[in-house]
Amino acid sequence: VISLSFSNIGAYSKSVDELAHLRPRVVRTVAAILRQAPSHPDVEDCAQEVMARVLERKGQASSRVDATQNYDAWVLGVARHVAIDRIRARVRERNAPPLLLGQSEAPSEARAELRVLAEHVAALPESQRRALLLFHIEGKRYQEIAARMGVSMGTVATWISRARQELLQKMEAP
Amino acid sequence: MSHFVRSDGHLTDAALSALVDSEDGVLDESAESHLNECELCLGRVGTLTETLTRLDGDLGRAPLARPTLPWRLIAAGGLVGAVGVALSFGDRASLPSLHTLGSSLAWLRHVHGVTTQPWLVGGCVAMTVICAAIAHKFSTNMRTQ
Numbered sequence: 001v002i003s004l005s006f007s008n009i010g011a012y013s014k015s016v017d018e019l020a021h022l023r024p025r026v027v028r029t030v031a032a033i034l035r036q037a038p039s040h041p042d043v044e045d046c047a048q049e050v051m052a053r054v055l056e057r058k059g060q061a062s063s064r065v066d067a068t069q070n071y072d073a074w075v076l077g078v079a080r081h082v083a084i085d086r087i088r089a090r091v092r093e094r095n096a097p098p099l100l101l102g103q104s105e106a107p108s109e110a111r112a113e114l115r116v117l118a119e120h121v122a123a124l125p126e127s128q129r130r131a132l133l134l135f136h137i138e139g140k141r142y143q144e145i146a147a148r149m150g151v152s153m154g155t156v157a158t159w160i161s162r163a164r165q166e167l168l169q170k171m172e173a174p
Numbered sequence: 175m176s177h178f179v180r181s182d183g184h185l186t187d188a189a190l191s192a193l194v195d196s197e198d199g200v201l202d203e204s205a206e207s208h209l210n211e212c213e214l215c216l217g218r219v220g221t222l223t224e225t226l227t228r229l230d231g232d233l234g235r236a237p238l239a240r241p242t243l244p245w246r247l248i249a250a251g252g253l254v255g256a257v258g259v260a261l262s263f264g265d266r267a268s269l270p271s272l273h274t275l276g277s278s279l280a281w282l283r284h285v286h287g288v289t290t291q292p293w294l295v296g297g298c299v300a301m302t303v304i305c306a307a308i309a310h311k312f313s314t315n316m317r318t319q
Contacts, residue, residue, distance in 0.1 A: 028213070033219050033223075035217055076210045077198055080193065080216075084219065087224055088227050118236045136230070137233075154176070154188070158188040161190075164226065
């Protein structure tokens, strides 16, 4: 038991050292995504959260890290997710209105605009519309969508992205 | 140009969109390594996250085709199951009557009937479930086509 504990402490110390070395890059990544200065409290919070998550997941991640030999990339990936989650939370905390609902005060107008959005979705090219609905409405992952539609995941990503751009453009148009 | 890297070396919107959707696995190594170094693309990730979070809200409220249970087909499956269950109780007549209580042969016949019923009921329930699953599959395909 004692030797096991010592080996755990050894692994833990190593992770802390590796993380300390990576911290400036984690801060830079988070700051860039949040579009804040590195000294901003949100950036500091996120960086701390990244450190905590990485240390927590060290055991789970070891196999993946060994396989890819890219511990740095993995940690920076965690940093991106933490920053993205922070932005999503910030948008929800601000209770920022959805794009369409924000444009009109009256609920009836908003409902009409949402119907227009549904029409825009219906007018999308078939492959884009199917991919978007499978992702947004049915909650399928890219891999499942790719398998169902018989295309690569890159194609699915492109279709979903184009569908969103198309919708955003149409919604912004007068 | 790949799905994920533009001709100018920066990531495509599809790559950033996948990242925001937590689908990092689709990115190839070159896209991943570019992202780890490029603050411009990281900033685009931030902007896109904000926009897509709000778009998600709209899509969640829009009257799009939503998954609905295929009630008619489930009802048909249920009917088949119910008929099967009813049939499984059809040999109640073989229940030993009071005056044959003492007859071991009548009880044996009844026990034999009971032991075959679970298979029939199970088969009907399985048929119902299969009907529902097929119906759901069909309705899903129809919604997304």
